Amino acid sequence: MKQCWKCGFAAAVAMTFAGQALATEWNVSLWGKRRAFTEHxxxxxxxxxxxxxxxxxxxxxYGGLSKNKENLDGISIGAFEMAQFCAGYHRDKNPTITVLELPFLGVExxxxxxxxxxxxxDQPAVKEDxxxxxxxxxxxxxxxxxxxxGLGDAPQSLDDFEGLTVRATGGIGQAMEAVGAVPTSMSATEVRQALDSGVIKAAAFAPHAHMSFGTIENAQWWTTNLNPGTVNCPVVANTDALNDLSDAHREALLGSIDxxxxYYVENYENNTMAKWGPALDERGIERVSFDDNSLAAxxxxxxxxxxxxxxxxxNARGLPxxxxxxxxxxxLKELKGM
Structure with missing residues (x-):
């Protein structure tokens, strides 16, 4: 009887350790707060x-593991297993994917x-990068x-951007500089304070970020159709951690991406954009639209x-x-059916 008890106890301990061995926890570094940008x-x-x-x-x-501009560094040393980052935050760290941040690329x-x-x-050069x-x-x-x-007088033409200090990263910053604005790169979490303190007079974001980071709270105008581009913000995994997953866990992760x-796209289109117009109206924010000739120029x-x-x-970096x-x-032409 005593021996059976010992056998049962040993079996229970073995099962416990086996269960622990199967358990996997990954830490994921994001920033700000839960919003449309993190729903996927x-x-x-x-x-x-x-x-x-x-x-x-x-x-x-959300911000407890790393600063958003240092998420790629944290991934590289295995400080956490997954992270989100934006290419425009550190163009030299991920040059190949900044092609998607070029202004007026034409994504609709x-x-x-x-x-x-x-x-x-999926391109070899990007994977190597x-x-x-x-x-x-x-x-x-x-x-x-x-x-x-933005704050102050609403721009009525592209000439009115001359000298405007604006938070704009990547290709959007290049576009704003081309019309005489003064682009400034800063992380999303810093923008509201910079606007409120007068360090910048305008900020370029997608609608969800304007709402999430409070840039519309004191804003006076919004450009409806400037559309200079967007930023590319991948979610990445530490490669070693990914390779160390069991086959079942790796399949659960990769098989859930689509x-x-x-879910992300449906949520953005049906929920976030539905809130955007009313959010502008509630705050009396003026909508500024530019004519086709100005936009073409x-x-x-x-x-x-x-x-x-x-x-x-x-090419100078030795990249294709x-x-x-x-x-x-x-x-992109293929996706548009052109």
Whole structure:
């Protein structure tokens, strides 16, 4: 009887340790607060837990693990297993994917942004670029075209942007500089304070970020159709951590990406955009629209020179700039059915 008790106890202990061995927890570094921009990561965490009966969990941290501009660094040293970052925050760290931040690239929908990003992420040069940080890209964070909210007199023409200090990163910053504005790069969490203190007079964001980071609270105007571009913000995994997953857990993670992105796009289009107009109306924010001739002149002035400068910069780094640009533009035409 005594021996049987010992056998039973040993078996119970063994099962406990076996259960612990199966459990996997990943820390995920985000920033700000839960919002449309992070809904695919939230959904991914939910799906992974469901598919593994809670054996694989993603612990989402909004700013508790790293500063947003240092998420790629944290991934590289294994400080956490997954993170979101924006290419424009540190262009030298991820030069190949900044092609998607070129101004007036011509992306029209979140679906196009999603498919274009995923196609680019699969290119060998991009994989090698991110491998320097021990990072594997899992999925994008598709966003619509950026536009500006600002303080003071609303611009009535593109000439009125002369001297305007504006938070704008990547290709959007290049576009604003081309019309005489003074672009400033700062993380999203710093923008509201910079606006309120007068450090900047305008900020370029997608609608969800204007709402989430409070830039519309004191804003006086909004550009409805400037549409200079958007930023590319991938979600990445530490490659070693990804490779160390069991086959079942890896399949649960990678096999949930499409569903997480479907949820993200539907949520952005049906929920976030539905709130945007009323949010402007409630605050009495003036909508500023520019005529077609002004927008065409803006695009002509910015798009070609920016693309050529990007290609030359990439080539100088030993990267296939022309090849990547040609791939992106050809893929976008394909997605548009052109």
């Amino acid at each position: 990561v939230e959904k991914l965490a939910e799906l992974v837990s469901e598919k593994t009966n809670g054996e694989f969990t993603l612990n989402l941290s 929908t979140l679906a196009q942004e999603r498919e274009l990003s995923m196609a680019l992420y 991110l491998a320097r940080w021990n990072a594997t890209i899992l999925m994008p964070s598709p966003m619509p075209q950026y536009n500006l909210v 569903e997480a992105l479907d 803006f695009e002509e002035k910015v798009a070609g020179p920016a693309a050529q400068a990007w290609i030359e910069d990439m 700039g022309q090849e990547l640009y040609d791939f992106v533009t050809a893929k």
